[in-house]
Amino acid sequence: MLPNSNYSEEKDMKNRQYLMMLLSLLLVFVLALAACGGEPAAEEPAEEPAPTETVEPMAEEVEPAAEEAEEAEPVAEESESVAEEAAETEAPAAEEEEMAGDGGTAVCEEPVKVGLITDVTGDLSIYGAHMLRSFPYGMEYVAGAPGEKVSDEQWTFQIDDCTVEIYIQDDQSAAENTATVARELIEVEDVDILVGTVSSSATATLQELARENKIPLIVAPAAANDITGANFNEYTFRTSRNNYQDTVNLCEYLVQDYSTFVQIAPDYAFGYGGAAAYRDACTLFGGEFVSDDIFAPADTTEFTPYMEEILDSGADAFLVTWAGGGFVPMMQAATDLGVLDEMNMGASFVDNVVMPVFFGNNIGNTSGIIYHYTAADNEVNDWLVAKTMENDGVPPDLFDADAMNAALLFGNALRATGGDASADALISAMEGMEFEGPKGTIYIRPEDHVAIQDMYIVTLTNLDDPEFKFFDYVETNRPDVPCLLPEELQDRCGDLPIGSLSGK
Structure with missing residues (x-):
């Protein structure tokens, strides 16, 4: 009997050891579960501001850190630091939107299309070059980020939740060419708004086509009084002076x-x-x-x-x-x-x-x-000067301000309408609009659409x-x-x- 009694005691001892081991493992599991379940919940606010790519890597860092309880606290501190850095990175874009005169948020189901007509190869191409350079800069300023240059004839920008496509055409400052390329933009590309052009005579042609097709037109840099005088129609606006x-x-x-x-x-x-x-x-x-x-x-x-x-x-x-x-x-x-x-x-x-x-x-x-980069003294002009010096190796020239202001007028109007690019909505938004550009405050007079500047x-x-x-x-x-x-x-x-x- 004695051998059997010793066996039973040994068996009981082993059972108790096994039970203690199970309890220990269970305790470890509970502690691990608490570590995995508690820390990520504390990190959720840090992940909230993550619509940008800058913050996403931070979220990926937190997950592996949560698997090891002893490292959870340092990672939380690191995550907060990364979030702060992301906020600092985003601040300039937010500041640019505020400076550009953000009047709301643009939301579009389909891309908004802009037809830019200027002189690329004609007698006034020296001025068309200013439009080609600084209209995209104006779009970048409104969007808060650079666009994508698809080709020499097309750009794409993102203004809030609106994709904006820019289609560029060369009219060589000849009215017959202006009519041809404008019709192509209207009938083939189905643009929502037109911008242009350099020659005042060619602009008169463009005005009539805009009126016939009920499409808003922003004139830049043509200067004739008649644009917002004898040839005025409700669809014609300008950022150029007269x-x-x-x-x-x-x-x-x-x-x-x-x-x-x-x-x-x-x-x-x-x-x-x-x-x-x-x-x-x-x-x-x-x-x-x-x-x-x-x-x-x-x-x-x-x-x-x-x-x-x-x-x-x-x-x-x-x-x-x-x-x-x-x-x-x-x-x-x-x-x-x-x-x-x-x-x-x-x-x-x-x-x-x-x-x-x-x-x-x-x-x-x-x-x-009209404009010289050394005469204008404001933050938007400083931004434009920095951009052209960095990317083009020259300061902005005579009509760069008109070009950028045309983009700012359109972009701010699109925001003001909430992304509605219909003619009625854009006209209503642009009449009486005031915004900051390279020449300071621009006011679009509602009576005749003259740009006071x-x-x-x-x-x-x-x-x-x-x-x-x-x-x-x-x-x-x-x-x-x-x-x-x-x-x-x-x-x-x-x-x-x-x-x-x-x-x-």
Whole structure:
């Protein structure tokens, strides 16, 4: 019996040891379960802000750490640090959206399509290049992130939950080409909005097509008064200035030094608008025109007879409204005949590239300019300058601001509508809109869709600075110009002066 009794005791001892081992394993399991179940719950808030790729790796780090209870606490601290870094990384984009004038969140079921028409290979392609460069930058600024350049003719951007596709067409500043490419954008690509173009005459064609097809149009950089005057329709907006804004900016300064004027302009809409605006503005501020306005064909290369007429007028200063290559032979004729020795030239300064050609004999002159990157002083301009210097190796030029502002107007309008890209929604959003751009605050006048904006007076100090720092800043003006709508639409003008600065 004794052997059997010892066996039973040994068996009981083994059973008790086995039971203790099971209890120990169970306790270990419970502790492990508590470690796995407790820590991830504490980490959930850190994962909440994870719509961006920056935060996702943090979430992956937490999961393996939770498998080992002794490492859970340090990983929690590391996760918080990563979340803070992610928030800091996202902050600039959020700041850009706020600076761009975010008016809501855009949500779109289908891509929104923009047709950008500009001069890529024509006579005014030097200005089309500004549009091609800075319209995408404006879209990037609104979106808070760079877009995808699909090809030279297409970009894609993401504004909130809206995919925006940009389709680019070259019209060579010829109205017949403008009509062709605009119809392709409307009928083939089914664009929701048009942007363009450089030539004022081509823009008139684009306006009519936008009206016929009930598609909003943002004009940039064409300047003719008629765009938001005689040719106005409810679908046409602009971020470019008009002739009147040029002349008010310049005449208010010129009449301080000169009393009598004569002027020359090209024989088409841009020239007519410039001449009428110069005559109105300089007269209003106290100047006098001593000769009839001189109009020359836009393709003129021999300016001698025109310069002789200017010289014979005996005016204190001659005013020039011109765009394109004709300015070079004009200045050559003025120099050869001694016109510049007898009278001052009043003309707004132009783009960085051709300044040395056009104004080589004008060092020390003070005049107006639409935009120069050294004159504008605001955060959006700083951002644009940094972008073009980094990516293009040059600062922004004369019409880069118009291009970026066109994108900002569209992008902010799309946000304001919540992503509704219908004509009615975009028109309602853009009328009266105010936003910050490279030229400061832009206000889209609801009466006639003129873009009220800053203009600059600067003094030309040199023409050889490698970064095109040609000017000393003098002052900023913000011309308030008349409503130029045709008679049948003048009820829209409200309290604005109609037809001229005096309203008479």
